[in-house]
Amino acid sequence: MTDNRFSRRSFLRTWGLATAGIIGGGALAAPGQLLALSEPLDPGDPEVPNEEVARILKNLFGDRPIRKGHVSLDMPAVAEDGRVVPVIVESDLPMTAKQYVKGVHLIVDFNPDAHLAAYHLTPTVGSVSISTRIKMKRSTWVRAILETNTGEVWADYARVLVSLNGCG
Amino acid sequence: MTTSIGDARIRVPDRISRGDLITVNSIISHPMDTGFFRTAEGQPIPAFFIKDVVVTYGDQEVARFEWTSGISRDPVLSFTIKADREAPLTMVWSDNQGGVFQQSVNIAFISA
Structure with a gap:
């Protein structure tokens, strides 16, 4: 039993x-x-860009590797209003006459104009710490990619959920 | 609010010493229309946005910001400057319909 x-x-x-x-x-x-x-899901990995973004990256950086690091892209995880989404780009790279960050590119994957902004900097700026507010059409990846005067390319990515379409 | 297109303000810290890394805050009044919207009467609103911002410090161009209509209306922009000389800091915003707006502040050091 x-x-x-x-x-x-x-x-x-x-x-x-x-x-x-x-x-x-x-x-x-x-x-x-x-x-x-x-809605169709984004590719989960930001290092696999869609066709449009791949073309932009190719035009900007050619075949140079885009590595993650030295950049911090500060964005909200959830943006209630896609018309006003704050963006802060910072970097720990030096800004001296010999070695500096010459360009910062903001790319929003599924916006009508994906290459949203390009910043051209000189050593007098002293540090990369730039903030502004952008529009976003839908939930997607945002890429902050910076280029040094020596040709290195560094990036950071942020996934932002957008509740209200800010692009019409 | 009686701001009109192109009204701009730049803010820098009150007390600046030689060599300080200062934060420059700026705002300009501009609709930043994308060209994708229509009015209530159904008329398309043409694209109307600031396409670049040039920052000069003394007689040197220190930064240039290229924008699209993806920047929010009444664009804010903040960045840093290494305050190594007493000179005016000038920002010039240019839009895609030929508008050019300028604002400047004087970078002066406090007498120690």
Whole structure:
């Protein structure tokens, strides 16, 4: 009898876990399907750009590698109003006469004009710490890419959820 | 609010010493129309935006910001400057319909 009871308990436990797994999995999958219906999802990895962004990056930097680092792109994770989204770009790279950041590019992947802004700097600026406010059409990746006078290219990325389309 | 297009302000710290890294804050009044919107009567609103901002410090161009209509209306811009000389800091905003707006502040050091 004891054997029998034990095996029933273990059977129930296994069955219970399996059921929980199925229900849990189903609940997790549902929001993903809803999202997929409302708008096509972005590529999850910002280093795989869409066609338009790939063309812009090719024009700006050619075949030079775009590495992540030395830049910090500070943006809200959720932007309620896509017409006014604050952007702060900072960098720890030196700004001396010999070595400085000569350009900063802001690219918003799914905006009508994806290459949103280009900043051209000189050593007198002293540091890269630039803030402004931009418009965003929809939830996507924002790229801040900077170029040094020696030709190095550094980047940082931010995923921003946009509630209200700011581009019409 | 009785601001008209092109009204601009630049703010720098009150007390600046030689060699300070100062933050320059600026704002200009401009609609920054993308060209994608229409009026309530259905007339398209043509694109009307600032396309570049040039910053000169003394007689040297220190920074140039190229913009598109993706910058929000009444654009704010802040950046840093290494205050190594007493000279005027001038910003010139140019829009895509030929408008040119200028504003400047004087960078002067406090007498120690």
